[in-house]
Amino acid sequence: MRKSTQAILPMHSALTACLAKPVPCQQQASPVRCRSMSKLSNSRLALRSNEFLDSSRNSSAGTAANSGNGSNGNSSLERERTRSVTSYYNQSAIDAAAKKNSVRLTPASLLYSGRATDENYVLRSAQYLQKELPVRIAHRIDDFRSLPFIIGCNPTILSVHELYIRAFHILSDYPTVTNLAEEEQYSGVVRQLLDDHKDVVTMLAEGFRECSRHIRDPHLVRQFLDKTLTSRLGIRLLCEHHLALRQERPDFVGVVCTRFCPGDLIDSRAAHVAKLCQMKYGLAPAVKINGNRKAAFSYIIQPVEYIVTEVLKNAFRATVEHNRAKVGSLPEVTITVANNDVDFIIRFSDRGGGIAHDIATSIFEYHFSTSGKHSDENESFFDRVSESRSVGPMHGFGFGLPTSRAYAHYLGGRLTFETMQGVGSDFYLRLRHIDGKGDSFRI
Numbered sequence: 001m002r003k004s005t006q007a008i009l010p011m012h013s014a015l016t017a018c019l020a021k022p023v024p025c026q027q028q029a030s031p032v033r034c035r036s037m038s039k040l041s042n043s044r045l046a047l048r049s050n051e052f053l054d055s056s057r058n059s060s061a062g063t064a065a066n067s068g069n070g071s072n073g074n075s076s077l078e079r080e081r082t083r084s085v086t087s088y089y090n091q092s093a094i095d096a097a098a099k100k101n102s103v104r105l106t107p108a109s110l111l112y113s114g115r116a117t118d119e120n121y122v123l124r125s126a127q128y129l130q131k132e133l134p135v136r137i138a139h140r141i142d143d144f145r146s147l148p149f150i151i152g153c154n155p156t157i158l159s160v161h162e163l164y165i166r167a168f169h170i171l172s173d174y175p176t177v178t179n180l181a182e183e184e185q186y187s188g189v190v191r192q193l194l195d196d197h198k199d200v201v202t203m204l205a206e207g208f209r210e211c212s213r214h215i216r217d218p219h220l221v222r223q224f225l226d227k228t229l230t231s232r233l234g235i236r237l238l239c240e241h242h243l244a245l246r247q248e249r250p251d252f253v254g255v256v257c258t259r260f261c262p263g264d265l266i267d268s269r270a271a272h273v274a275k276l277c278q279m280k281y282g283l284a285p286a287v288k289i290n291g292n293r294k295a296a297f298s299y300i301i302q303p304v305e306y307i308v309t310e311v312l313k314n315a316f317r318a319t320v321e322h323n324r325a326k327v328g329s330l331p332e333v334t335i336t337v338a339n340n341d342v343d344f345i346i347r348f349s350d351r352g353g354g355i356a357h358d359i360a361t362s363i364f365e366y367h368f369s370t371s372g373k374h375s376d377e378n379e380s381f382f383d384r385v386s387e388s389r390s391v392g393p394m395h396g397f398g399f400g401l402p403t404s405r406a407y408a409h410y411l412g413g414r415l416t417f418e419t420m421q422g423v424g425s426d427f428y429l430r431l432r433h434i435d436g437k438g439d440s441f442r443i
């Protein structure tokens with residue numbers, strides 16, 4: 001009973017409990033707490049600079065640690081430990097920002113206000129980001145703090161937590177932008193942060209895989225990952241929209257493409273996936289696109305591109321693995337595009353043998369994968385899946401479908417499937433138009 005309570009104890013209360021009565025590690029009643037605390041202070045997450053700390057760093061908790069009656073070695077250990085812990089929780093600026101609501105924009109409002117030619121729009125967009133980004137990042141930090149203690153202490157997950165804290169302070173301490181020269185500098189900071197955070201999905205995948213045996217409530221982790229990944233998508237879209245406003249690009253207003261053609265996107269992603277598939281298996285199926293092949297309308301490409309790529313990779317893999325032993329050419333993967341006033345639908349049909357009954361309910365779970373061992377055992381998980389590599393992985397990390405489904409929901413749509421065991425599967429991506437009838441999603 002006691003053990004399970006500790007395992008699900010949210011980080012905040014567990015750490016507060018540790019701070020309330022600092023005692024040397026070997027005297028602590030709970031071995032779980034002791035191990036976790038030393039891991040925390042030893043981790044690369046011991047915060048690296050004062051910029052993470054606000055004025056309350058010399059808190060009563062710090063004083064309490066100083067008054068500990070252990071030897072010099074012990075008390076300096078406690079001090080170090082306490083400082084790294086207080087730096088996570090004595091963050092009044094983060095607490096204040098986390099209490100605010102975020103202001104979400106419709107893609108249509110990005111599209112129409114972004115058309116404004118006066119440079120004041122760029123300035124207003126920067127000022128919106130200045131207010132909005134710290135609030136959204138503070139909400140995410142709040143979620144990291146609410147993770148079960150044993151999960152939140154994982155060094156890789158703590159690294160991401162730290163990245164968010166760092167971004168929060170950089171952005172919220174930034175002086176208000178009042179002219180275009182300042183806006184340019186601010187945009188440079190935003191661009192750098194986008195780059196610093198580009199591997200966050202990979203790191204979260206690695207972190208949660210490392211502590212998977214401690215996960216008692218998969219629902220909680222699913223919720224955390226859905227929220228973190230979709231919120232990250234929204235933050236990146238807002239940033240990229242702002243950065244793109246200054247660029248003259250035909251058929252684009254910021255991040256919104258005014259002539260998005262799903263058929264063309266599928267064509268180019270299929271060529272990319274075919275290359276990956278060739279490298280992995282030495283062969284790849286052909287792709288046939290039918291339906292409203294030429295349909296074009298306003299939409300935001302990035303999330304659709306991600307989903308299309310992931311679903312295509314799965315269809316290619318299933319097709320090759322199911323038909324490899326057969327003589328003759330591989331059955332093609334057929335993609336059908338439908339478009340109407342309300343929404344557009346993409347159906348991916350493969351002859352990859354379908355999805356067995358016993359796993360059909362698991363394929364949207366994070367980390368669920370039927371791919372076997374990875375080809376190069378010497379490569380780290382991070383190297384294998386890093387987004388910064390030019391050629392991504394074909395499969396194997398069990399993030400493709402759950403992330404795609406979370407993105408589809410974020411866009412106000414859905415990703416579903418039908419499967420015919422022994423024959424093949426159909427995946428359906430259905431998304432509402434951003435300037436059609438009815439409400440669209442908000443970024």
Ligand SMILES: Nc1ncnc2c1ncn2[C@@H]1O[C@H](COP(=O)(O)OP(=O)(O)O)[C@@H](O)[C@H]1O
Nearest residue numbers: 314315318363369370395396397398399400401
């Ligand atoms: N078209 C498909 N045909 C058969 N199985 C599929 C198909 N799409 C997905 N799956 C199953 O769903 C699992 C999870 O997919 P995904 O989340 O993309 O992770 P990964 O591709 O890394 O294994 C796959 O390992 C596979 O077993």
Ligand SMILES: [Mg+2]
Nearest residue numbers: 313314395400
């Ligand atoms: Mg996949």
